[in-house]
Amino acid sequence: MAVAAHNADVAIDPRGESTRARILDSAEYLFSEQGMNGASLRTIVAHAGVNTAAVHYHFGSKQGLLEAVFARRILPMAEERLELLADCRAGEDRPPLLHQIITAFLEPGMRGRHGGATFARLRARMAADASDETRKLMAHYFDSSSAKFLDALADALPDLPARDLHWRFHYLLATMVYTMANPGRIQALTDNSCDPSDTDASLAYLVPYLAQCFQADPISEAPVRLDRKTNTHNSSTN
Amino acid sequence: MAVAAHNADVAIDPRGESTRARILDSAEYLFSEQGMNGASLRTIVAHAGVNTAAVHYHFGSKQGLLEAVFARRILPMAEERLELLADCRAGEDRPPLLHQIITAFLEPGMRGRHGGATFARLRARMAADASDETRKLMAHYFDSSSAKFLDALADALPDLPARDLHWRFHYLLATMVYTMANPGRIQALTDNSCDPSDTDASLAYLVPYLAQCFQADPISEAPVRLDRKTNTHNSSTN
DNA sequence: AGCTTAATCAAACGCTTGACTTAGTCAACC
DNA sequence: GGTTGACTAAGTCAAGCGTTTGATTAAGCT
Structure with a gap:
């Protein structure tokens, strides 16, 4: 409560964080739904309700956006x-x-x-x-x-x-x-x-x-042993 | 050897079959390497050395090509x-x-x-x-x-x-x-x-x-039993 | 020889893509 | 009151996209 001058105490820079997050959310959803090639930047910004330039402003490129989605x-x-x-x-x-x-x-x-x-x-x-x-x-x-x-x-x-x-x-x-x-x-x-x-x-x-x-028992290096009738696993405790 | 009139006895319709197969091979390779959205028709036809229209002639559409690759x-x-x-x-x-x-x-x-x-x-x-x-x-x-x-x-x-x-x-x-x-x-x-x-x-x-x-033993419906010290699986038959 | 059909071609169609720019808005901070 | 950071609105750009067209070729049949 040091800075009392603020009128809106919820989240400094209300635009900054929410835009970034909305882009990440939309990208995550659409990348997962349609793949990285299937989802276009235009689809993503439309879904997020932001401008195309905002993506380049925050993430530089589509690949940068994917990495940000991943890292987050x-x-x-x-x-x-x-x-x-x-x-x-x-x-x-x-x-x-x-x-x-x-x-x-x-x-x-x-x-x-x-x-x-x-x-x-x-x-x-x-x-x-x-x-x-x-x-x-x-x-x-x-x-x-x-x-x-x-x-x-x-x-x-x-x-x-x-x-x-x-x-x-x-x-x-x-x-x-x-x-x-x-x-x-x-x-x-x-x-x-x-x-x-x-x-x-x-x-x-x-x-x-x-x-x-x-x-379960280790699988031996040797090619599969075919000892018949052993339909239950042999109980060799190491 | 019944039809002696043919001069080329290897494969009737040499164009039809080889073109189809070459497209399928290239599509299979490029789809698997770059995904269905990642591999474009132009990349595929270039790789196969055929014309773009050949794909639509044989398979109708890109999706049709994928299905043909799959079915084959x-x-x-x-x-x-x-x-x-x-x-x-x-x-x-x-x-x-x-x-x-x-x-x-x-x-x-x-x-x-x-x-x-x-x-x-x-x-x-x-x-x-x-x-x-x-x-x-x-x-x-x-x-x-x-x-x-x-x-x-x-x-x-x-x-x-x-x-x-x-x-x-x-x-x-x-x-x-x-x-x-x-x-x-x-x-x-x-x-x-x-x-x-x-x-x-x-x-x-x-x-x-x-x-x-x-x-291995069936996993019981009940939530994971945590009886300590049982580091080996319990031997409850059926 | 004449007709049909299948296969292929070059060229273009209309649209979308990722990237980038420019001008302008607007609240927040010093 | 001016500067800054975070955008928006609108657009440009070249490249690439899937698809279609109409012409051309080759082979088969009668």
Whole structure:
């Protein structure tokens, strides 16, 4: 309350922040809905109710806008992931339980904060894009955080060979991204009895499932053993 | 050799077929590399060395071209999947071993036939697209084949509740599609020690891994049980 | 030889795209 | 009271877009 001269105490520069945010919101929505090539700047500014020049004023270019959309969500998301990881590392379980680590990774990316389903679909699109620019963008914002989770998983699974750990983390990313992308295949095949867009139900199944998958026996290097009649997994505890 | 009057006995209508195929090849490549919005008709015809009008003559529109690209690969692929499924159902193992069913589903989609990595990346892009048109396209070409595999899996896993089966099939699709899309995350995180673009190595790990995942205990409906110290999965049969 | 049909071409159509500019508005700060 | 930062309104620009046209060619049939 130091500066009493203000008549409007809510938000200095009411135009500045809201315009920027409205552009980011519209861009996030339309990029995720129609792709980066599919959504034009004109569509975005019309949806945001601002002028075309405002985009160039704030973000320089369309690519700059995409990066801003991405950074706005990713930075707090990575932060929350690491906080949750630190929390479960400091908890009474040492090393932390597998499902705690997995939850710390998945929750911030899939729940309502950090853009929710809209931003999630955008990330799925970028994962499928695989262009050089997109790869660099993702590497820049994801690498260090993901590496820390790989370390935590290795601690929790000391007997799992690195090769298995790596592949299974790859599959973790796969299930997360594909569930976020939600191409509608599983709904089509099961009369909507499975619904990946129900985030809570999705996570409630995905987390314990992935924990089981990580804990399963390592896959041996040798080509698939075909010992008949072994339809249940052999219980060789390391 | 019946019609001796022909001087060119190789392929009637040499223009028609080769032009069509060249357009399809170029479109498949450029669509998968740059997306459907990213690759323009002009880029495609330049790459194929044909005239712009040829695309509209053969396929009607850009969307028609995409559908033709899709159909050309998908139909033989679905056919091969069902053949392999029939083979392993007729084999000596009854019901067929899990990994045989999974192989029958994954192999035709990931190995060299049916477009290989190029077409695989296109499918991954379409999965992330999730527009109405794309969903319909995929539903039309995938639904019946996938439903048959769900049935086969249900036969092989009589004790697995339908809910678990559905989610796990969803995750199977996820790992397949994400591995095909190959966003480079796992290479970046592991100094290239994991390489999803090596199809053989990919499949050699993925098939037994997925078999284990399908065979793991069902996830109970109740919210995640947090009974401490149970770092290995509880062995509640059915 | 004459007619039909399929395949291909060069050229253009009307529109949209991302980028950028210029002139002007208007509240907030010094 | 002038300056500044954050825009708006309106437009320009070259490039590129998907699509269409009408002419041309080649092959097949009768």
